[in-house]
Amino acid sequence: MDVPRFRELTAIFFRSGSFTLGGGNPIQAALHLELVERRHWLDSAEFGLIYGLARFTPGTNVLACSAALAWRLGGWPAAIAAVVAVSVPASVLVLLLLTGYQSTRDNPWVGRAISGALVAVVALIAVSSWKIVKPYAVQRRWLRIAILSGGATVALANGWLSPLSILALAVFVGFALDRLGVQ
Amino acid sequence: MNLLWLYLLLVKATLTSFSGMTSLAIVRNDFVLHYHLLTDQQLTTAIAAGRLAPGPNGVYLVGIGYYLAGYPGAAVGWLALVTPAFLSILLLHWLRRYSDRPGFRRALDSVLMAAAGLSLASALPLAQDSILDARGATLAVVAVAAFLLTKLDSFWIILGAAALSLLYFAVL
Numbered sequence: 001m002d003v004p005r006f007r008e009l010t011a012i013f014f015r016s017g018s019f020t021l022g023g024g025n026p027i028q029a030a031l032h033l034e035l036v037e038r039r040h041w042l043d044s045a046e047f048g049l050i051y052g053l054a055r056f057t058p059g060t061n062v063l064a065c066s067a068a069l070a071w072r073l074g075g076w077p078a079a080i081a082a083v084v085a086v087s088v089p090a091s092v093l094v095l096l097l098l099t100g101y102q103s104t105r106d107n108p109w110v111g112r113a114i115s116g117a118l119v120a121v122v123a124l125i126a127v128s129s130w131k132i133v134k135p136y137a138v139q140r141r142w143l144r145i146a147i148l149s150g151g152a153t154v155a156l157a158n159g160w161l162s163p164l165s166i167l168a169l170a171v172f173v174g175f176a177l178d179r180l181g182v183q
Numbered sequence: 184m185n186l187l188w189l190y191l192l193l194v195k196a197t198l199t200s201f202s203g204m205t206s207l208a209i210v211r212n213d214f215v216l217h218y219h220l221l222t223d224q225q226l227t228t229a230i231a232a233g234r235l236a237p238g239p240n241g242v243y244l245v246g247i248g249y250y251l252a253g254y255p256g257a258a259v260g261w262l263a264l265v266t267p268a269f270l271s272i273l274l275l276h277w278l279r280r281y282s283d284r285p286g287f288r289r290a291l292d293s294v295l296m297a298a299a300g301l302s303l304a305s306a307l308p309l310a311q312d313s314i315l316d317a318r319g320a321t322l323a324v325v326a327v328a329a330f331l332l333t334k335l336d337s338f339w340i341i342l343g344a345a346a347l348s349l350l351y352f353a354v355l
Contacts (some may be wrong), residue, residue, distance in 0.1 A: 017238045027239070050275070056291060057274045059197045059267025060241035067268040068275050083268050090238025091245040091261045095254075097232040098246050109349060110224055116322060116348020117235075118227045118313040120341040123326035124234065125306040128204050130331075132299035136292065148293055152300025156208060159216075162302050163208040164199055174293025175286075 004041045004073050010081040017086030027062045027086065041073055061096055063087060108183060141183050148173060184220075184252045186259050191264030193244055198270075202296060204230075204240055208301035210247060211308075223312045225250045234337050239264070318351055 016030040028051055036047050050072065054065035063083055070082030104110045133149055148170050155161045161169065191249050200206035207230070214221040229246030236242060241264050248260025281287045314323050322344055329340045 019237060042345040050276075053275050053278045053343060054271065055201070056278050057267065057271035058199060058201060059271065060264060061201075062237045062239045063241075063265055063268035064271035067272055071272050074215070079269065079272060083265050087239060087242065087261065087265055090233075090236040090242045091257070091264075093236035093238075094229075094232045094242055094245045095249055095257055097235055098229065098249055101228065101232070109352070112352040113345040113349045114228065114231070115313065115339050117231045117345040118224075118309075119319050119322045119348070120337075121227050121231045121234065122306050122310045122313055123330060123344075124321050124337055124341070125204060125207065125230070125302060125309070127327060127330040129299040129303040129306070132205075132295055132302070136296060145296060147192075149300035152297040153304045154300075156212075156301050156304035157307055163212050164195075166301060167297055170198035170293045170297030171290045174289055174296075178289060183217035 004039070004078075005075055005079070006078060009041075009070060009074055009078055010085050012139065013070065013082040014085035014089070017066075018089040028065055029042050031066070035069060035073075042069070047074070139183070144174075144177055147182075186255055186258065188254060189248065189252060189256060190259045190263055193248065193260055194266050197241065197244070197263050197267050200241075201291075201298060205302055206241060206244070206297075207296040208305045210244070211305045214247065214251065220251055220305055223309050227309050227313060231341060237338075249308065318348075322347060 013029070016027050016034065024172050032044075032047055032051075035041050036044050047069070050068045051065055054068060057064045059089045063086060064082050065080045066082045066086045071079035101110070101114065105114070129149075133145055136145055151173070152166045152170065156163060193210070196206040196209035196213070199209060207226075209225060211223075215223055215226060226247070229250060230243045232246050233240065233243030244260040244264045245257050246260070248256035248258070248263070250256070252259065310323070314320055325347070326340055326344050329335060329343070330337070332338075335343075
């Protein structure tokens with residue numbers, strides 16, 4: 001396998017983060033194409049291991065995956081450059097969108113367009129929640145979903161517990177369900 | 184606003200989430216419900232801006248920081264977004280040893296299921312604010328169907344919802 005050059009490696013992360021819509025999975029697919037299939041800097045198994053482990057780490061998965069891939073290929077400088085390259089262009093665009101919105105939000109046409117976009121965002125959050133639960137639903141772990149996901153929804157919606165307390169409690173409830181033999 | 188305090192609250196949200204959007208529940212709880220520094224409208228707008236941009240889903244935190252403390256706040260939001268990525272390099276060493284253990288995987292499954300519930304709970308008040316009539320409800324159903332049944336990127340679905348809303352405004 002070739003040794004990647006710092007500038008070329010950073011450029012790959014910049015391109016993947018700046019021109020790939022759709023969040024983490026499409027970006028990671030673009031990185032697989034560039035790092036594994038085209039340049040052979042990593043083999044598919046190692047990429048898969050880092051990709052899989054990144055899902056277990058806190059925070060945004062694609063940033064953890066990018067940091068770990070670049071660290072594996074070029075150490076800490078490459079990891080820092082990769083995370084900056086993946087996240088800064090999107091951050092600048094978010095700021096441009098928000099400042100643009102602030103200067104035009106009194107325009108009724110802009111207000112209407114934004115209200116439509118906000119409805120889609122609510123739909124997106126609901127669908128994202130379903131997509132997290134879907135693998136467990138496919139395994140027919142309905143009672144566990146009802147208790148853990150449903151319980152978390154009710155507890156937060158009613159303000160009974162803070163989100164952090166709910167996440168911590170979920171671990172204990174999960175182990176209790178294991179002991180009771182609930183799938 | 185104290186930027187260190189802002190960073191600590193935002194990084195608490197990112198360090199306790201396991202995908203881009205699951206930090207939403209903690210962000211909303213802290214900044215909207217507890218400290219009343221942000222409105223649901225601003226939160227939803229930041230999320231929309233984050234989804235219209237390419238890159239990671241969690242980038243909406245930059246918008247949250249911007250609303251709370253201007254450009255320095257946006258920089259703090261970005262820092263909170265990327266901090267876990269560097270910690271993850273250290274964690275990955277540890278996880279290589281433990282990720283196959285059934286107990287570890289079950290604990291993570293429980294956290295993810297609860298996180299999905301938290302995310303849904305956070306969407307409920309946002310829905311109350313943005314779905315105000317039958318037109319909004321119809322648009323929400325169409326958007327859910329588009330997210331579930333098509334392979335369209337969220338960028339195009341959000342843009343399409345904005346266009347449909349404009350069309351309705353122009354026609355009626």
